Amino acid sequence: MKKPNDVILHSVTKVAVVIILTFSIDLFFAGHHDPGGGFIGGLGFASALTLLLLAFDIEWVRENIPIDFKVITASGVLIAVLTGLGSLVFDAPFLSQTFNYFNLPIFGKTELATAVIFDFGVALAVIGTAVTIILSIAEDR
């Protein structure tokens, strides 16, 4: 079989993936006050990985990212639920959140919120689920 020449696709992908990943991280952090958040950020991240899968083949991606994405999903859900459970320690209702302003060295005055940890869990769960679905469909011949 003749190997298709996809140099352009490969090169564009390598650049685009970095941009998409950065953008999805930006979306993730934007979610606290503006549109965005863990779900959409996670989907963006997963779409970058999907692009990698399309441009290169599964084995190549598997070799370079040797992670079981089902474990990512489980840890994401665990992080999200455990953040919710944290409020039990402070005798507040489950899933209560809190935030405060801190003076950090580089960022200056920054708002840190517990909801971001929850959102991080959501993001991991979304990434894990989306990539697992795509991988299992792709492997199915």
Next chain:
Amino acid sequence: MNNIVLLPIIIPLITGMIMVIFRKNIRFQRAFSVFAILATGGVSVFLMAQIRTKGIQTLQLGGWQAPFGISMVADMFSALLLLTTSFVSLCCLLFAFRSIGKEREASYFYPMFLFLITGVNGSFLTGDLFNLYVCFEVMLISSYVLISLGGTKKQLRESIKYVLTNIVSSFLFLVAIAYLYAMTGTLNLAHLSVRIAEAGQDGLMTTVAILFLIVFSMKAALFLFFWLPGSYSAPPTAIAALFAGLLTKVGIYALFRMFTLVFYHEPQITHLIIGVLGALTMLLGAIGAIAYWDIKKILTYNVMVGVGFIMAGLASFTPVAMAGSISYLIHDMIIKALIFLIGGTMIHLTGTSKLKEISGLIGTHSYLGWMFFIAALSLSGIPPLSGFLGKVFITQGTFETGYYWLGAMGLITSLMVLFSIMKIFMNGFWGETYLSQEMEKGTTKGLMFPIGLLTVATIALGVGAEGIFEYVNLAAESLMNPKLYIEAVFRGNVMP
């Protein structure tokens, strides 16, 4: 605010997720899942004690007051079902250790088992209609995995039917929720109850109520049971027993919740329809149970008879009938799991489910035989076993309301049930012993303990009915008084 209300959902969820991470370590998964279910059971006992002394317990997630946030509500009805769920699932889990096989264990059997429990417990505890939908989906998706896990030809065929019917009913569920939201502007069950009581349950609202009835009937196998015989006989015994004990019961729970808390204003329409459907379900189920000569088929048709009978209590809508229904529901969860486990053990021993090829098992397995006998008596409601009181109260309730046909149908079908289950006993356990112990396809080693546990439970529920009835009456009282539920959810808040 009481965070304990949430624990029966959170414990199985967290333990299940941890097990997904440690996929390879089967021994850890076994021990951890037993721990999770015991902990859930312990929490539900604690909740029952709290509800008894302090009334209905609620939790507003994240501190967002109802109806804006999601409410979790535990009344006595939910707590009783939580405890029964933990007990039944513990027995099925112990049975699975010896019977489910290495391959299924390695492909996420235990996590899925716990996610199913998460969904079931969530459905019992939620006080929000959309959240109920979500919990239903959690439960259903885990059950899709469990029913097809292993991938034998029969399982795959039945799981396609099962998934398709459930997707259709979930779709109708969403449609019904959308209608209700459009008409009332809220999805909090307590708030819905208030709004519908204020505006009155007019013809359109009753139509929506009937749409909900169709949805939950599909889940509970009330009349719309065409999917049930196939899908409950396909998976391995431990899973089938879990399904028979829990899944249809969640649909029944939802019917009780909706038609005592929200749509209780037109019982002469909605509850009468429920009664008619219940009577038809009992009759058709009993006919099926008598007609077949296949153990699995007989047992699955018995599941339907139970569903129809419990619904007769809801249809009559009196405090006595409600108490009867609740105690019968608890009995039914335990007894259906028990007969499924025993039936599965018989098939495991002989290698066939055809009753005509089995004979004289009592010669080699006397304990199994006598436990089946006790289960059979309990199933048909013979005192002093657990089915008796529920049966008496439901029948009394139907007579009080004037639905004599419904009570009569319940009594006639319990005779038919007795006949069908005795058919298994007479043919399977009595008669000449064909199989010597060496010729059997499997052993009962490790399988007898969970069966024994369930048998003891059905005897204890019957003999100790006095003690349990205090709780059952509390549950029936809170079901018949929607005010109690509403006040617990809106404790001290202004209702918008």
